[in-house]
Amino acid sequence: MKTKILLKEAEMPTHWYNVVADMPNPPTPPLGPDGQPVGPDALAAIFPNAIIEQEMSAERWIPIPEEVREALRLWRPSPLYRANRLEQALGTPAKIYFKNEAVSPAGSHKPNTAVAQAYYNKMEGIKRLTTETGAGQWGCSLALAGQLFDLEVEVYMVKVSYGQKPYRRSMMQTWGAKVFASPTDRTNAGRQILTAHPDSDGSLGIAISEAVELAAGRDDTNYALGSVLNHVLLHQTIIGEEAKKQLELVGDYPDMIFAPCGGGSNFGGIAFPFFADKAAGKAVQLVAVEPTSCPTLTKGVYAYDFGDAIGLTPLLKMYTLGHDFMPPGIHAGGLRYHGDSALVSQLHNEGLVDAWAVPQLETFEAGVLFAKTQGIVPAPESCHAIAAVIREAKRCTESGETKTLLFNLSGHGHFDMSSYDRYFAGELEDFDYPEAAIKESLAHLPKVG
Numbered sequence: 001m002k003t004k005i006l007l008k009e010a011e012m013p014t015h016w017y018n019v020v021a022d023m024p025n026p027p028t029p030p031l032g033p034d035g036q037p038v039g040p041d042a043l044a045a046i047f048p049n050a051i052i053e054q055e056m057s058a059e060r061w062i063p064i065p066e067e068v069r070e071a072l073r074l075w076r077p078s079p080l081y082r083a084n085r086l087e088q089a090l091g092t093p094a095k096i097y098f099k100n101e102a103v104s105p106a107g108s109h110k111p112n113t114a115v116a117q118a119y120y121n122k123m124e125g126i127k128r129l130t131t132e133t134g135a136g137q138w139g140c141s142l143a144l145a146g147q148l149f150d151l152e153v154e155v156y157m158v159k160v161s162y163g164q165k166p167y168r169r170s171m172m173q174t175w176g177a178k179v180f181a182s183p184t185d186r187t188n189a190g191r192q193i194l195t196a197h198p199d200s201d202g203s204l205g206i207a208i209s210e211a212v213e214l215a216a217g218r219d220d221t222n223y224a225l226g227s228v229l230n231h232v233l234l235h236q237t238i239i240g241e242e243a244k245k246q247l248e249l250v251g252d253y254p255d256m257i258f259a260p261c262g263g264g265s266n267f268g269g270i271a272f273p274f275f276a277d278k279a280a281g282k283a284v285q286l287v288a289v290e291p292t293s294c295p296t297l298t299k300g301v302y303a304y305d306f307g308d309a310i311g312l313t314p315l316l317k318m319y320t321l322g323h324d325f326m327p328p329g330i331h332a333g334g335l336r337y338h339g340d341s342a343l344v345s346q347l348h349n350e351g352l353v354d355a356w357a358v359p360q361l362e363t364f365e366a367g368v369l370f371a372k373t374q375g376i377v378p379a380p381e382s383c384h385a386i387a388a389v390i391r392e393a394k395r396c397t398e399s400g401e402t403k404t405l406l407f408n409l410s411g412h413g414h415f416d417m418s419s420y421d422r423y424f425a426g427e428l429e430d431f432d433y434p435e436a437a438i439k440e441s442l443a444h445l446p447k448v449g
Contacts, residue, residue, distance in 0.1 A: 020343070055231045386407065
């Protein structure tokens with residue numbers, strides 16, 4: 001029984017898969033302040049033309065530039081593992097596989113799109129990129145990509161994560177990025193939040209507002225986003241494409257696929273290439289896993305909302321908790337986002353992908369078991385997928401089903417050990433669904449149409 005299933009460098013995919021080509025209905029368009037669909041010109045102030053074309057594209061396959069593939073070869077193709085020891089510990093008849101995206105230099109799946117975005121910006125003469133980051137995985141990835149393509153990088157890191165994840169901040173600085181705890185007093189958006197909430201822990205929505213504001217104000221600067229938008233999910237599909245090839249090598253195919261879901265790039269990256277099979281009639285269940293404390297897909301509403309806290313972005317049709325929703329300071333900082341990818345949201349709304357929510361303590365329990373059996377300490381975000389897989393594997397034990405389960409191990413937890421320390425000390429808690437807070441936030445949804 002194989003433990004590692006490997007591809008050669010020459011077998012790395014040459015094209016990204018665009019799920020839009022196989023969706024049963026056209027994607028909902030982003031809207032401007034007037035409620036009308038926005039065109040490419042509305043995005044030109046912060047994105048390069050090549051990225052805008054990908055954002056709007058309905059082509060099934062989009063070529064990966066050779067310069068991008070050369071950079072990706074630093075760690076790709078990533079290995080697929082059979083989690084034999086986890087299966088044995090659970091006593092389950094299910095087969096469990098995981099794609100290990102923790103092998104990238106930044107320790108997560110995020111460089112897959114950071115490298116592509118840095119390349120396209122460099123080709124169009126941009127000198128500087130701004131971005132936000134939650135747990136720091138995206139910020140580290142863009143800092144790395146900035147070094148590879150000689151771009152300056154400024155990162156606005158959610159304040160609660162800035163304190164919780166100091167070594168991710170150090171990694172960004174090692175790769176030459178400037179890192180600021182958001183909200184800051186460097187932007188109008190940050191000052192507005194601090195005036196209203198001087199002790200704000202920050203959120204991804206606030207950090208996005210700051211990064212977008214700065215990018216829009218300078219001709220030599222663009223904005224780079226680590227999740228949510230179509231082009232970001234497109235770049236991540238290299239994960240699922242490789243996984244399909246690797247499973248073919250051992251004659252297997254998943255019954256269920258799991259991935260953490262905050263903005264959607266992790267989930268879309270592994271699940272979308274299999275959605276192509278689902279659209280053609282293949283029976284495969286795609287499960288996005290989110291925290292109960294920020295239950296966007298499971299408790300939010302499907303509506304047009306801003307992607308940031310202040311309202312600088314176009315309106316996106318997505319599952320949302322309200323753009324000014326402030327989630328609790330859980331340790332899975334990458335999943336503390338009020339909205340979700342428009343593509344993931346639409347597919348979920350149409351019943352084509354599922355969503356589960358799991359509480360924080362269950363995720364850390366799952367992460368510890370995974371570390372004890374497989375030897376890898378997972379990031380808190382990845383623990384959500386592991387917890388969901390363990391739930392399903394235990395169901396298979398009860399039913400006797402021999403399902404094949406696949407999940408994306410999106411990052412390692414080497415810089416999250418303080419979170420594990422708090423778990424072992426009994427200091428972590430579960431957060432109940434904050435119904436009153438979400439109700440208040442949803443009352444502020446923009447009026448459209």
